[in-house]
Amino acid sequence: MLSANLTYQWLGPVIFVSAGVAFLLLYSHDRKQLSALRLAGAYFLSLIGFMAVMLVDEGTHPGFQSITLISLFSGHFLLVWGVASLLGQRFPRLLFGSAMMIVSIVIIYANLASSPFSLKYMAVCGFIITIALICSQLVWRARSHRVDIVVAAVFLAQAVITLNRIVQMHLSELDLSTRSAFKSSHFASSMQTENAIFAIVVGLALFARYSVTLVMRLNRLAETDPLTGLYNRRAFEAKVPAMRTGSAPLPTGLIICDIDHFKRVNDTYGHDVGDTVLKTVAQLLRNVAGESAICARLGGEEFCILLPESNGEMTRLTAARLRLAIEMQQLVSSGRKFGLTASFGYCELAPADELRAAMARVDAAVYQAKDDGRNLVRIAPMAAAHSEPDGISELITGELQYK
Numbered sequence: 001m002l003s004a005n006l007t008y009q010w011l012g013p014v015i016f017v018s019a020g021v022a023f024l025l026l027y028s029h030d031r032k033q034l035s036a037l038r039l040a041g042a043y044f045l046s047l048i049g050f051m052a053v054m055l056v057d058e059g060t061h062p063g064f065q066s067i068t069l070i071s072l073f074s075g076h077f078l079l080v081w082g083v084a085s086l087l088g089q090r091f092p093r094l095l096f097g098s099a100m101m102i103v104s105i106v107i108i109y110a111n112l113a114s115s116p117f118s119l120k121y122m123a124v125c126g127f128i129i130t131i132a133l134i135c136s137q138l139v140w141r142a143r144s145h146r147v148d149i150v151v152a153a154v155f156l157a158q159a160v161i162t163l164n165r166i167v168q169m170h171l172s173e174l175d176l177s178t179r180s181a182f183k184s185s186h187f188a189s190s191m192q193t194e195n196a197i198f199a200i201v202v203g204l205a206l207f208a209r210y211s212v213t214l215v216m217r218l219n220r221l222a223e224t225d226p227l228t229g230l231y232n233r234r235a236f237e238a239k240v241p242a243m244r245t246g247s248a249p250l251p252t253g254l255i256i257c258d259i260d261h262f263k264r265v266n267d268t269y270g271h272d273v274g275d276t277v278l279k280t281v282a283q284l285l286r287n288v289a290g291e292s293a294i295c296a297r298l299g300g301e302e303f304c305i306l307l308p309e310s311n312g313e314m315t316r317l318t319a320a321r322l323r324l325a326i327e328m329q330q331l332v333s334s335g336r337k338f339g340l341t342a343s344f345g346y347c348e349l350a351p352a353d354e355l356r357a358a359m360a361r362v363d364a365a366v367y368q369a370k371d372d373g374r375n376l377v378r379i380a381p382m383a384a385a386h387s388e389p390d391g392i393s394e395l396i397t398g399e400l401q402y403k
Helices: 011-029 034-054 066-084 093-112 115-142 146-170 179-184 186-223 233-247 262-269 271-289 312-327 355-371 391-402
Strands: 252-259 294-299 302-307 332-334 337-338 343-348 377-379
Touching: 011 034, 011 186, 034 066, 034 271, 066 093, 066 115, 066 186, 093 115, 093 343, 115 146, 146 186, 146 343, 179 186, 186 233, 233 252, 233 294, 233 302, 233 391, 252 262, 252 271, 252 312, 252 355, 262 271, 271 302, 271 312, 271 332, 302 312, 312 343, 312 377, 343 355, 355 377
Parallel strands: 343 377
Antiparallel strands: 252 302, 252 343, 294 302, 332 337
16 A cells, blocks of 8 residues: 655655656657666666655565565666766676675575564665765766766765665664664655655756767867868867967977869769768878877868977978878779879968968968879968078979979
């Protein structure tokens, strides 16, 4: 039979249902968020266990202990799995399995030995502490934002408060030998309150983590070229100042490359092959330029790279390696092999130089390379205010070297 006074006792179930529905709606909005589906399942299954413990009188249903344990284990399994998948972590099978086995053994022993209900309750609380510590560790290990610290702290606080509940029960002189005695004690009401509070707090903390993930994903979409995964032009120009400031007083190297005869590739082999060419070149730029460089697709078949702490000669050598790496590529379409080449322009970018003016000069060097026969590297002409007589001879030297 259900307990007569349900006004206060229904608080927890309402919160569990609300949180589960919220995560379920999040999953229905974005089916890729499987962690949200798992967390929704965790709340719904925890609801079943909560109701079995607090709302059902002892002995009414012989299998209520089995239902409670199954919902306890499966609900917390989905909680840990949801947290782990949200943060890109592996599910801690050994820890979870060990905790589940220990609790099962204690409860089976308590039933066989007719031990007081308090022993079963302490075993369940110990399991909840273990799960809270596992979740806290998962979040702390994968932390990348301030909200992660908050989420880890919430799980840690749950573990500490649940442990305090066990200590208080152990020190209490109350008779808690039966479930009926426990339900009428202040421990039952405090448990309901704490579970309801943590259901809300954990849900809000995880929703905050989802919000951070969503914002990061939207930022990536806003600043990333969807085909190649490189930065787009707007993101490139936004990130350059920080790199130049970090490199100062040393210069940075600026390279622009343009794939040769790209329109011919599209016309001959189709746009799918053209997309493969763009992705191949983008990957080569990342591999050769290195993780510290900023690589971007400016548009069409044109790419740009900014190298930190790189003078003119270092920038030239990087452009030469990129040119050679692209030239060595052999792609296949419909059984036919074809190669790639690209034309490059580069310059040394001093801390005081204006980026857009430098990019215009480097772009002019790319067109010079194409006019000279393509698959070449050319240094950008000096800015008008800094032109020197030997600027032309340097351009000619570069032409002889790469032609």
